Amino acid sequence: AQKVTQAQTEISVVEKEDVTLDCVYETRDTTYYLFWYKQPPSGELVFLIRRNSFDEQNEISGRYSWNFQKSTSSFNFTITASQVVDSAVYFCALRHTGGTSYGKLTFGQGTILTVHP
Amino acid sequence: DVKVTQSSRYLVKRTGEKVFLECVQDMDHENMFWYRQDPGLGLRLIYFSYDVKMKEKGDIPEGYSVSREKKERFSLILESASTNQTSMYLCASRTGTSGNNEQFFGPGTRLTVL
Numbered sequence: 001a002q003k004v005t006q007a008q009t010e011i012s013v014v015e016k017e018d019v020t021l022d023c024v025y026e027t028r029d030t031t032y033y034l035f036w037y038k039q040p041p042s043g044e045l046v047f048l049i050r051r052n053s054f055d056e057q058n059e060i061s062g063r064y065s066w067n068f069q070k071s072t073s074s075f076n077f078t079i080t081a082s083q084v085v086d087s088a089v090y091f092c093a094l095r096h097t098g099g100t101s102y103g104k105l106t107f108g109q110g111t112i113l114t115v116h117p
Numbered sequence: 118d119v120k121v122t123q124s125s126r127y128l129v130k131r132t133g134e135k136v137f138l139e140c141v142q143d144m145d146h147e148n149m150f151w152y153r154q155d156p157g158l159g160l161r162l163i164y165f166s167y168d169v170k171m172k173e174k175g176d177i178p179e180g181y182s183v184s185r186e187k188k189e190r191f192s193l194i195l196e197s198a199s200t201n202q203t204s205m206y207l208c209a210s211r212t213g214t215s216g217n218n219e220q221f222f223g224p225g226t227r228l229t230v231l
Contacts, residue, residue, distance in 0.1 A: 009157070035219060043126075045207065045222040091159060103148050103211050104175070105220060107159040 002027050004094050006108035013082055014116050021077040021111045023092030029053075033095040034075045035105065036066065040088045051075060082115045089113070120144070121223035123208055129229045136195040138226050140208030147213030149191035150220060151175075151183065154205040166191055167213060198230045 003026040013019045025034065036048040049059060051068050059066045063080045079086055089112050093105040124139035140149065148167050152160040152175075162175030164183040172183050180202060184192045191210075195202055205227050209220040 004159075006159075037222075043205070043225040043227075045209075047219040047221070050219055093160075103213070103218065103220065104150075104162060104165060105160075107152075107161075109157055109159040 002029075002094050002096060002106040004092055004106050004108035006090075006092055006111050008111045009109070010112040010114070012114045012116065015083060016081050017115075018078060018080050019082050019113065019115075021079075021090050021092075021113065023075045023077065023108055025073050025075065025092070025094045027094060029097050031097050033097070034068065035093040035095065036075075036077050037091045037093065038088045039091065039110070045091065048077075079113075082113075084115050084117055087113060087115045121208055121210055121221050123206075123223040123226050125226050126224060127227050127229075129231065130195075130198050131231050132199060134195075134198050134230075136198050136228065136230075138193040138195075138206055138208075138228070140191045140193070140210075140223055141189050142191075142208075142210040142221070143189065144210065144212070144221070145188065146210035146221075147188070148211045148220075149185065150209040150211075151181075151191065151193045152207045152209065153177070154207055154225070160207060163193065198228075200230050202228065203230045204228060 005024045032053045034051045037045040039045045065078045067076045089110045091110045092108040096104040121142045150165040151163045166172045166185040182194045207225045208223040211220045
């Protein structure tokens with residue numbers, strides 16, 4: 001069975017601090033995809049990144065970076081020099097592959113990030 | 118830009134009422150999904166549809182049904198609303214032509230059942 005765990009329910013930081021959001025997953029698939037989404041107070045989930053299981057390179061996009069480690073089944077997300085606008089709920093998700101999965105996602109519980117000025 | 122819209126942002130219904138939540142996407146996506154979001158539980162898949170008139174149960178389909186008569190529209194139906202269906206409901210769509218495409222989400226409907 002697929003499972004995604006975000007152990008940090010809530011994180012609170014002060015602006016300009018770096019913060020890492022943890023994501024650990026379980027799957028029996030040899031090919032899979034991992035995603036991060038951001039949900040700002042407006043409610044709409046916004047896609048941040050997609051990573052497939054064959055690509056273990058870390059990725060950096062501006063202040064955002066992602067560390068994918070297959071050996072520990074983790075896909076952690078770091079925000080450098082956090083800003084108040086980063087305050088949101090962040091979800092990690094695992095995509096099912098094969099069969100009739102049709103792109104189904106299994107989501108983690110979400111991490112509420114609050115960045116104080 | 119991909120646009121997924123949901124008929125209501127906030128909805129209040131009474132126990133036993135039949136409730137329709139509508140979702141429309143404008144990108145000709147094949148796949149559409151309904152999730153509910155509850156604190157501490159993340160998003161859980163209720164139903165999804167991989168094409169017109171096709172539907173599949175997700176992880177928590179009990180108490181819900183769906184309808185997809187047209188490609189752009191996917192409706193979630195609560196046949197007899199109950200208080201434990203008070204939740205945030207999120208609709209999503211994605212193109213079915215590539216295995217790793219992301220889902221695009223609507224703004225959500227916050228449903229309260231009294």
